Amino acid sequence: MATRRKGAGSGNGRDGRMRVILLGSGALKIGEAGEFDYSGSQAIKALKEDGVEVWLINPNIATIQTSPGLADRIFLLPVEPRFVAKVIANGRPDGILISFGGQTALNCGLQLHRKGVLKRYGVRILGSPISAVEKTENRATFAREVRRIGLKVPRSGAARDLPSALRLARSIGYPVMARTGFTLGGKGSGIAAGETDLRRLLVEALSSSPQVLIEEDLTGWKELEYEVVRDRADNCISVCNMENVDAMGVHTGESIVVAPSQTLTDEEYFFLRDVAFQVIRHFQIVGECNIQFAIHPKTGDYRIIEVNARLSRSSALASKATGYPLARIAAKLALGHILPDLKNSMNETTTACFEPALDYLVVKMPKWDLEKFQGASHFIGSEMKSVGEVMSIGRSFEEALQKGCRMLGDGIRGLVGNDFNISQSLKDLSRPTPRRVFALAEALARGRTVEALHRKTGIDPWFLDKMARIVAVRDALRAARRRGPDPALLRRAKEHGFSDEQIGLETRRGAAEIARRRASAGLRPVVKQIDTLAAEWPVRTNYLYLTYHGQEDDIAPPAAGRRVMILGSGAYRIGSSVEFDWCCVSAAAAVRRMGYEPIVVNCNPETVSTDYDMGHTIYFEELTFERIQDIWRKEAPLGILLAFGGQIPNNHALACARAGMPVFGTHPRDIDRAEDRHKFSTLLDRMRIPQPPWVEVTSRREARKFSHRVGFPVLVRPSYVLSGAAMRIASDPVGLDSALRGAAEVSRSHPVVVSKFIEGAKELEADAVASQGAVLAVAVTEHVENAGVHSGDATVVFPPQKIYLETVKRIREITAALARGLNITGPFNVQFLAIDNEVMVIECNLRASRSFPFISKVSGVDFVDLATRAMMGAEVEAVPESLLDLDHVGVKAPQFSFSRIKGADPALRVEMASTGEVGCLGEDLPEAFLKAIIAAGFRLPERRHVLLSIGTLKAKTRFLPQARALRDLGFTLYATRHTSRFLEENGIGNIRLYKIHERRQPSLLDYIVPDRLDLIINIPAGYDRRELTDGYIIRRRAADFGIPLITNAQLAELLIKSIGMK
Amino acid sequence: MRPHGIRSRPRTATPGRLVLEDGAIFPGVSFGAEESAAGETVFTTGMVGYPEALTDPSYRGQILTFTYPSIGNYGVPAWSAQRTRPSRSESAGEPIPRPRESERIQAAGLICSSYSENFSHHTADMSLGYWLREQKIPALTGVDTRALTKRIRIHGALLGRIEIDGKVAPRFLDPNRRNLVAEVSTRQVLRYGRRGLPLTMIDCGRKNNQVRMLLERGARVTVIPWDSDVGQVARDCAGVILSNGPGDPRMAATTVETVRALIRRRVPILGICLGHQILALAAGASTSKMKFGHRSHNQPCVETGTGRCYQTSQNHGFSVDGHSLQRGWTEWFVNANDGSNEGIRHRSGLWRSVQFHPEAAPGPGGTAWILDQFLEAIR
């Protein structure tokens, strides 16, 4: 109906079917993560229900939305006007949806509109009018418009240059908040106490955006967010309101958030709701929109902070928190439906034109990975730095908060009872850090009052008091050490969110004993449903959580069915993100096709696997062993699939098996044989498979002895970690010592492993599936960068383009041997080093790897489906090799978020630092490669001004041909001292740039600004951590000013070759 | 009082339980007055507004269950009786300030899952528990309110009693058999506002926000007892407001009679909630008891004709039978979820009423235009 009314399929000979383009958000980055895979795929489903033909443009190959079967056509292309325009020209769509792909899609849509592309091809923007987007995105216009309708925004003004900005600040009065329009995650914004602060902020702000907004500082006010929906008939609903536990000044993405709000009265709650409606009516929003407020804790005065006229991280959270599918509804409204015509998808009987009532509360906690960035500041603030988040559900704040803490992983046991170091945060509680919440608990334990902490942090006393209550229970447990906790205390502890492990710790007992005491006291959590209407209406949802605040299960214990439990990936973090959600969703689909009922356990609101519309049961729960057991008891499944959620589920393998919970696929004992370095290494030796020499050391002496024997450089790392956390390369004894110190600090409990670092080796991987030790399929991939760049940060090529068939053959042999040796059934990944045709194995993970979606989509062979069927014991044919040698090339490129992490050194190394990835296809390597890096945010040099700064002489010599190529391509070459001289000596003209201390023109600092250089190639000399070298300054400025930067020789070579060929 | 509004008074928790007529037992812990109570057990799914709800006379005689678990968070503002008691004299009185909707807690008891004795809000200076104890109303926390709610949804509103350990348990009693309207209606005439459009409100258990909002809109309101005679009602007034109130509309037969007379005299009328049901009865339509009623802030009501859908605040256990409307009357609003009647109006434009609460408090605004429209019509 609506679709036709809106001129669906206007001609184009598409049997009246409306065709729309949906823009995705590209690679995951800080501020734009998995939530947009969720919104996008939900929107696509909603559109297709209406018979609309959907073309998706999104280079993020690891997402579910780019999987075959959802969109009618998928374009793995950069979400960039140039590429999108091409697709529009060929496809002649009727409409385009720009609000489901975050800021990336929104900005791209705006540009397409401004460039007149949409008009030229008669493409309508569906949903909110473009004017709404323009007005809400431009902070100054927004403020003006909102003031005009008599609503309050912070005192502020806009400035386009430094002087006017400073003048403005003076008139508003310090402290002020400086912010930029057209950004996400508060990039280039911050609070300035005085003029010097402001100057520093502005240089950067103005570099990332045409204008800055200077405004009244509201630090310490309560921060609230409303998710509101409006249809074309002007019906408005407020789907969810959320309150930030951290007060204004801490970005929503950095705050612990609770839904619904906890400290607002009825009057305040509905007042803000009415204001929100006035705003979306004024801007004529059609669809979903999020609006942020600040409320003064003492006067109740309010300000509107901002409006996002699109689906957002918060809207994904709100959908998961309430059970209201915002993206789905937004898509329907964009097609012209009105709310009362749509049904509540939770029960299919009541209307979608309603405001969900929660009978639980939800706590969102951000997940940071700042340790992974060397040089990064550990303070958080009005800019976003978190890489992921978790959502916990409980029936008391205490319960939800402690669950949330555990969901973060990293061995966090809850709000209390952790052994990591918080002295840093304790020193100054007024400065937020990722660990402040734990420090607050400790401070309360040490007798600081709620009131004092409130004054220090601005956090509402209500929240602090709840923390104090958790601490009080901890003390009660300690007091009960002698006799052990009695049933009453156990219940109290459980209602306050304590895990068995926590209770055991405080009462000096094992978690197992606590579990026993619990069982004998009949203390078990109950299952409750999320149903949007607080049980007012009957529902059949499979959207569940566990709580200790209850006496009966919501759902009757299911009759013996063929259920399979699938463990999700938990919070997105560096090294584990949307790719594992794709694996879980694909696995769930596979088992369903086999006639089983999948039960997914996950706690990450950004995921598609926790979408209650996926046809599987969801436990929005902790991925802790205790919870896995709780769920097991409720559901009595046939077994567990834990090879698809990355390392976290994988770590539970042995424990599950021991506890009598069968694990499908490779036997946990064999998983352990691969994970445990000693066992694995012995296996390799026995099978005569070469590996770099290594030892496990417990003392510096041993480490030094080994290093001298095998010779530097050596690689230092703790075992059992994903993404090379705390891995270091040491090229001399000094480096070794500092590396050891570093490693010890990261994970005390794990021994330190030192291995010979093989220089100049190529790195390759095999992603494979086996059944009872026999390989079913192998995909060999090749890294562009030599070994030394973490596989997660490497540019990966599939199928391999420049390695000898000999090597590939060898790799296949070894892979098959390992499958046999470890008796593998299911997915696995092997990493190899190849140097002058010797092949060595560096590690082997008996689980789906990061690159499974990439190889599956490039080859068209669904490795996860294959693996799942094998693990479930089905008869599976081996995939003929021919299927895997392709005539096109796929390139997977990493996405970095260095610009967001102040101070972080943006150089590639053995520690993974990328936050996401893209994958593009091409006829040949250069085509696929260029597409991929552009999709990952790399701007091809237009003006062709390149700065060269090449570390070692060896590197310089190797780089000569590339330097010539650059010159021949008409690049103007700039270079730092030694590089410059070297080039001169080799007859390559270049302009030398001077270091700061050299005090001469032209200087580096003047040149490393946008619109001077458009490419910087800086190859660091050594591997060791050396902050604040000139190299670091060059790289850092490049990141701060958004100038394309290459820090790896092989990558530079490929880039220059590719530019030359196109 | 307490600098940051946090009251931490360690109280020894007395166990208690909610016992339903069907034998179900829900254990909990007492945090209100330590005495037992009986009433009709109902639930509300509103997530905020416990002070407003508890003082809403429509909850008279009912044991109110909050499905939202965390209750008491923002405490309760001070209540100085002098300042807020309306004047007995003929001079203009002041309606009770928000968040209270009447002078006392009307609910017979409170049930919730996770009570916060410690509260935090700049307007608050006593805990909910303190207020309940002061008002002699029992309350239980730690109850599986979702299980309870599902039970009520399946069996319909159930009689129940709150038992506190060591206190004699009362017998079940059905408040709907009492004349609750008589219990909550004002006993003397109250006058609010000096000048402006004169309105008479027949008080069947009014929520004060109705008065506040009419005053804000430049009206002068005379609140009279539910059983006042027509003469008194119609005395110099431009229109009559039938307020909300508790229980079965048929209990207010006297008021129904009065309204019939008013209709005969063609006096403009706006009915709200119970007032809506009374107007319907007076207009010859019928009402019936609902299984478990509507008590929430998210009842979607579609206006017939415009198709616009409004989120409304509701609290009622009886409803008007839409099909029983007589000639000249039409359905004004219909519930988008269960199709039940949510409002009626007469062709003449003189008489109209809504089942929901345009005055909100607690609950969403957005339907205040119903008051404006009425005032517009009678100016």
Ligand SMILES: Nc1ncnc2c1ncn2[C@@H]1O[C@H](COP(=O)(O)OP(=O)(O)O)[C@@H](O)[C@H]1O
């Ligand atoms: N005037 C202000 N004073 C203090 N903090 C502020 C102010 N404005 C915004 N903030 C903080 O900065 C964060 C980011 O601002 P916001 O407008 O939401 O930008 P973004 O587009 O990054 O979400 C907010 O979540 C809030 O905590």
Ligand SMILES: Nc1ncnc2c1ncn2[C@@H]1O[C@H](COP(=O)(O)OP(=O)(O)O)[C@@H](O)[C@H]1O
């Ligand atoms: N012995 C080695 N010589 C050279 N490079 C190595 C060696 N071992 C590991 N690397 C590099 O370090 C990266 C991370 O090592 P890996 O064992 O894969 O850690 P993770 O478990 O985090 O994946 C690899 O991708 C590779 O580039």
Ligand SMILES: [Mg+2]
């Ligand atoms: Mg924001």
Ligand SMILES: [Mg+2]
């Ligand atoms: Mg690896």
